[in-house]
Amino acid sequence: MTELSQVNAPIYEALRRFRRMRVVPFDVPGHKRGRGNMELTEFLGEDCMNVDVNSMKPLDNLCHPVSVIKDAEMLAAQAFGAANAFFMVGGTTSAVQSMIMYACKEGDKIIMPRNVHRSAINALILTGAVPVYVNPDVNKQLGIALGMSVSQVEQAIRDNPDAKAIMVNNPTYYGICSDLRRITELAHAHGMLVLVDEAHGTHFYFGENFPVTAMAAGADIASVSMHKSGGSLTQSSFLLMGEKVNADYMRQVINLTQTTSASYLLLSSLDISRKRLALSGREIFAKTVEMAEYARSEINDIGGYYAYSRELINGDSIYDFDVSKLSVFTLPVGLAGIEVYDLLRDEYDIQIEFGDIGNILAYISVGDRKRDIERLISAMSEIKRRFGRTGADMLSHEYISPVVTEAPRKAFYADKVSLPLEESAGKVCTEFVMCYPPGIPILAPGELITPEIIEYIKYAKEKGCQMTGTEDINIERLNVLK
Amino acid sequence: MELWFTERHTPNVNFSIKVDHQLYSGNSEFQRIDVFDSKEFGRFLTLDGYMMLTEKDEFIYHEMITHVPMAVHPNPRNILVIGAGDGGVVRELTRYTSVESIDLVEIDELVVEVSKKFLPTTACRLDDERVHIFYEDGVKFIRRCENKYDIIIVDSTDPFGPGEGLFTKEFYGSCFKALREDGIMVNQHESPFYAEDAAAMQRSHKRIVESFPISRVYQAHIPTYPSGHWLFGFASKKYHPVRDYEPTKWSMLGIKTKYYNTQLHAGAFALPNYVEEMLRDVE
Numbered sequence: 001m002t003e004l005s006q007v008n009a010p011i012y013e014a015l016r017r018f019r020r021m022r023v024v025p026f027d028v029p030g031h032k033r034g035r036g037n038m039e040l041t042e043f044l045g046e047d048c049m050n051v052d053v054n055s056m057k058p059l060d061n062l063c064h065p066v067s068v069i070k071d072a073e074m075l076a077a078q079a080f081g082a083a084n085a086f087f088m089v090g091g092t093t094s095a096v097q098s099m100i101m102y103a104c105k106e107g108d109k110i111i112m113p114r115n116v117h118r119s120a121i122n123a124l125i126l127t128g129a130v131p132v133y134v135n136p137d138v139n140k141q142l143g144i145a146l147g148m149s150v151s152q153v154e155q156a157i158r159d160n161p162d163a164k165a166i167m168v169n170n171p172t173y174y175g176i177c178s179d180l181r182r183i184t185e186l187a188h189a190h191g192m193l194v195l196v197d198e199a200h201g202t203h204f205y206f207g208e209n210f211p212v213t214a215m216a217a218g219a220d221i222a223s224v225s226m227h228k229s230g231g232s233l234t235q236s237s238f239l240l241m242g243e244k245v246n247a248d249y250m251r252q253v254i255n256l257t258q259t260t261s262a263s264y265l266l267l268s269s270l271d272i273s274r275k276r277l278a279l280s281g282r283e284i285f286a287k288t289v290e291m292a293e294y295a296r297s298e299i300n301d302i303g304g305y306y307a308y309s310r311e312l313i314n315g316d317s318i319y320d321f322d323v324s325k326l327s328v329f330t331l332p333v334g335l336a337g338i339e340v341y342d343l344l345r346d347e348y349d350i351q352i353e354f355g356d357i358g359n360i361l362a363y364i365s366v367g368d369r370k371r372d373i374e375r376l377i378s379a380m381s382e383i384k385r386r387f388g389r390t391g392a393d394m395l396s397h398e399y400i401s402p403v404v405t406e407a408p409r410k411a412f413y414a415d416k417v418s419l420p421l422e423e424s425a426g427k428v429c430t431e432f433v434m435c436y437p438p439g440i441p442i443l444a445p446g447e448l449i450t451p452e453i454i455e456y457i458k459y460a461k462e463k464g465c466q467m468t469g470t471e472d473i474n475i476e477r478l479n480v481l482k
Numbered sequence: 483m484e485l486w487f488t489e490r491h492t493p494n495v496n497f498s499i500k501v502d503h504q505l506y507s508g509n510s511e512f513q514r515i516d517v518f519d520s521k522e523f524g525r526f527l528t529l530d531g532y533m534m535l536t537e538k539d540e541f542i543y544h545e546m547i548t549h550v551p552m553a554v555h556p557n558p559r560n561i562l563v564i565g566a567g568d569g570g571v572v573r574e575l576t577r578y579t580s581v582e583s584i585d586l587v588e589i590d591e592l593v594v595e596v597s598k599k600f601l602p603t604t605a606c607r608l609d610d611e612r613v614h615i616f617y618e619d620g621v622k623f624i625r626r627c628e629n630k631y632d633i634i635i636v637d638s639t640d641p642f643g644p645g646e647g648l649f650t651k652e653f654y655g656s657c658f659k660a661l662r663e664d665g666i667m668v669n670q671h672e673s674p675f676y677a678e679d680a681a682a683m684q685r686s687h688k689r690i691v692e693s694f695p696i697s698r699v700y701q702a703h704i705p706t707y708p709s710g711h712w713l714f715g716f717a718s719k720k721y722h723p724v725r726d727y728e729p730t731k732w733s734m735l736g737i738k739t740k741y742y743n744t745q746l747h748a749g750a751f752a753l754p755n756y757v758e759e760m761l762r763d764v765e
Contacts, residue, residue: 298625347651348650349650349651370619374619374621374625374647375621375647375650377622378621378622378625378647378652378653378656382651382652382655382659385655385659386655
């Protein structure tokens with residue numbers, strides 16, 4: 001057998017071999033290569049249905065990989081510079097949860113920034129781990145939470161020498177990176193694991209001149225959304241591990257919650273995308289950055305809008321910036337980010353990634369065409385001309401530091417009552433409230449509800465943010481501790 | 483030997499011209515460009531296999547897209563043409579002595595080069611000193627223009643491919659901004675006949691209606707375009723294409739045309755009922 005290299009894609013190759021064998025299916029899935037569900041087959045295509053198959057000897061099994069999946073995971077680990085890599089089919093959410101469940105048992109402390117994705121706090125509810133929040137620095141002008149400053153991490157470690165792990169968001173949704181190397185050194189010096197939510201950083205591993213990756217910085221575990229900048233199918237991700245992580249135990253942790261019928265559509269998409277990035281990631285991301293830089297300079301030329309970049313770098317809470325992100329501050333044209341987001345779609349048929357109170361994020365990738373970038377820029381110019389306001393009463397504050405009074409798990413499972421939003425000030429919330437995207441909680445279970453937060457929730461609702469997390473689907477009532 | 487050029491007008495309708503010989507074939511950064519000679523239509527230009535113009539019927543398109551706005555505007559001096567690298571619109575525009583400048587924005591330099599070499603009928607006036615050619619995406623060019631032009635002529639290809647952006651609301655809005663307070667924009671408006679073309683036509687009409695206070699549609703008969711029934715959009719900040727039209731003034735200019743005349747001008751805005759209905763649906 002010849003040795004495998006990055007030109008191989010073992011799962012993909014196995015599926016192609018399997019297709020040629022024309023095996024008669026008396027197993028699941030019951031659509032039987034699509035023949036049993038023609039409408040779906042017409043919609044998705046026969047080729048797609050043909051490889052929607054179950055685990056079996058020639059195709060290996062994600063829960064216990066011994067052949068092609070094992071090979072594919074080995075190639076992925078090589079490509080990412082990790083000791084081990086796992087294919088994940090439950091989104092980066094499941095990767096984030098797995099790394100926290102690996103690091104922490106009930107009652108263990110974990111140091112993390114408060115502006116984490118809800119998946120991280122969900123993991124705290126599942127494990128019963130207790131968060132030690134490092135409140136991120138906030139850029140007052142842009143109203144966005146930044147990275148973790150090293151001094152705050154140091155302080156958190158000093159105050160909690162018994163913490164088991166530190167989790168870092170790198171980069172944030174907006175493209176902001178912390179000093180990952182330094183934080184990793186600090187954590188390791190105190191015997192703590194470093195977990196990195198790298199959902200938005202796949203490209204760091206394959207492009208040039210990007211901020212440092214978790215694996216290169218020596219972090220222990222990283223969750224990477226291959227489906228974001230990496231080009232694989234939605235819901236497919238990688239979990240990466242360094243030398244010191246016990247991968248076999250990690251697999252057991254993952255199998256606690258992961259499906260036993262992993263989709264081969266997702267697995268093959270990870271395999272093919274890893275191959276593509278390993279072989280031509282450098283050119284792909286050079287092109288992506290070129291488009292993002294072009295769009296940034298044109299948007300800044302329109303006036304009013306501020307498409308920010310590396311000039312924000314401050315050596316600490318903005319240690320580095322991901323220039324492939326097109327984040328734009330919109331308040332100076334008198335429009336909330338969410339308003340620009342809605343106008344782009346409703347008026348100009350352009351869908352961007354998200355809009356929050358003060359910013360929008362347009363996701364740029366190699367799939368973009370120059371002419372579409374021109375459309376985006378022109379539409380933003382038109383939005384300013386047609387809808388721009390001056391000196392509107394814009395709520396400038398975005399990120400509100402929470403007051404944590406209970407561990408998330410305790411609050412989530414505690415006896416609770418439902419109160420109207422307006423009457424909930426001073427109570428402890430037992431559920432999440434967040435805008436999605438970006439999915440960063442405004443309130444998490446166990447946090448104090450303040451008048452400021454109520455005002456923020458009402459404002460975000462009024463501006464049209466898509467709010468999620470609460471039991472009351474209309475976010476008019478909140479569950480609070482009895 | 484029989485050599486035929488075939489364009490698919492719909493999945494079920496083909497349009498073919500017998501080709502005498504092929505003069506040019508090349509790929510630019512944006513598209514494939516071909517020039518053929520034929521007995522019936524003379525020389526013709528295709529982009530990505532779509533018919534752009536033939537020597538025999540190009541006069542219809544170029545006269546109708548140019549003289550209608552030029553005859554309505556009382557004093558058109560600064561003109562912007564987007565697309566139109568074949569030079570046909572510029573040829574018609576240069577016949578007006580009132581015109582001081584013609585900015586031509588063509589995304590694909592190779593189209594201009596090929597036209598100059600193989601299509602002298604249309605490209606003949608591209609060297610006029612009033613003409614300034616910019617090789618740029620029209621969407622980008624116009625973004626920076628404000629209160630600058632009397633007339634904008636959008637000679638786009640199709641609502642897919644490199645010309646896609648010229649059918650968008652952000653583009654029409656930018657045109658509005660680039661025009662003076664009494665400016666006029668005319669655009670190639672697709673055909674109302676086959677379902678897919680009609681849908682594109684409605685979509686772009688809706689976007690123009692939302693961008694300009696006056697928006698009318700007129701028609702012409704172009705044998706080599708799908709169904710032969712073609713529409714143009716007339717969008718304006720101030721002038722109505724028929725009520726503000728002074729036929730004698732245009733006749734006095736003494737411009738000799740093969741298709742356009744002053745009676746046809748008014749008549750072209752009278753549309754078949756089914757077309758009126760399609761337009762009303764989106765207005």
